[in-house]
Amino acid sequence: MSYFDNFMLANQAYVALHGTKYLPIKPKTKVAIVTCMDSRLHVAQALGLALGDAHILRNAGGRVTEDMIRSLVISQQQMGTREIVVLHHTDCGAQTFTNQAFAEHIKTELGVDVAGQDFLPFTDVEESVREDMALLKASPLIPDDVEINGAVYDVDTGRMTEVKP
């Protein structure tokens, strides 16, 4: 049995609890949360979000990439969000490699040359939050009056600590 089968089984039980509800497509809080894919962060629980409350965007590191901007523009221009939270975390996978070492690993493991590609690793997690907040501020696709906040999530304690720009 693959884990997919297990997820489908768990979902059968979830459906019974969920019931039928018709929540609006536009998030109630008008917030989009930009964060990491890390398995130790359950965003809805950690921030007290109910179903329908906020957009949750996650990639490796919680970095502001071109695709993150694409998603945020849809979130804001189609779905009405007006606030962004950049949430990185302690002990991040993006702190475990350098681009050069990773490219060498990919070359050996998969036979693919990704030299020169930025996989967006970082060393200082507060600095990476500030960098990504600055990228959002600088983007012509994010209106100036959108509120942008940042924080670091501690994967051991579950605690969020604010990071000022």
Next chain:
Amino acid sequence: MSYFDNFMLANQAYVALHGTKYLPIKPKTKVAIVTCMDSRLHVAQALGLALGDAHILRNAGGRVTEDMIRSLVISQQQMGTREIVVLHHTDCGAQTFTNQAFAEHIKTELGVDVAGQDFLPFTDVEESVREDMALLKASPLIPDDVEINGAVYDVDTGRMTEVKP
């Protein structure tokens, strides 16, 4: 009070429930879930995931973009995941626009010309899951023995329905 302040407040309560735990950086199930930012989908609850179980990657539509591949390569090559679930959903924001109409809206609203950029809208949600599963299968950066499954999540009922490739 912005919603960020409210999230910080909710997080204080979460910390008390969380306690201190040291979960490994590598996800227990070795699964990465590729899904949408939609506010009506709480992935951990809907799939029965505990903290530490799986990577969760989310963008507008749950689409397989270059940044999604970047994240999956890190997930697999640094964090040991070996299975991917592509999970799109009913009533998706990516079904509410065309690239052309969206570019016109952006031009009017933000004064930025994004003509020619693909914001990855779709019409048929099962077809979009199949497309993205095919993109993963075709990528030289995703090993052939990685298991790839797909499903559609119903935002009204919470039910997942499998989509075959």
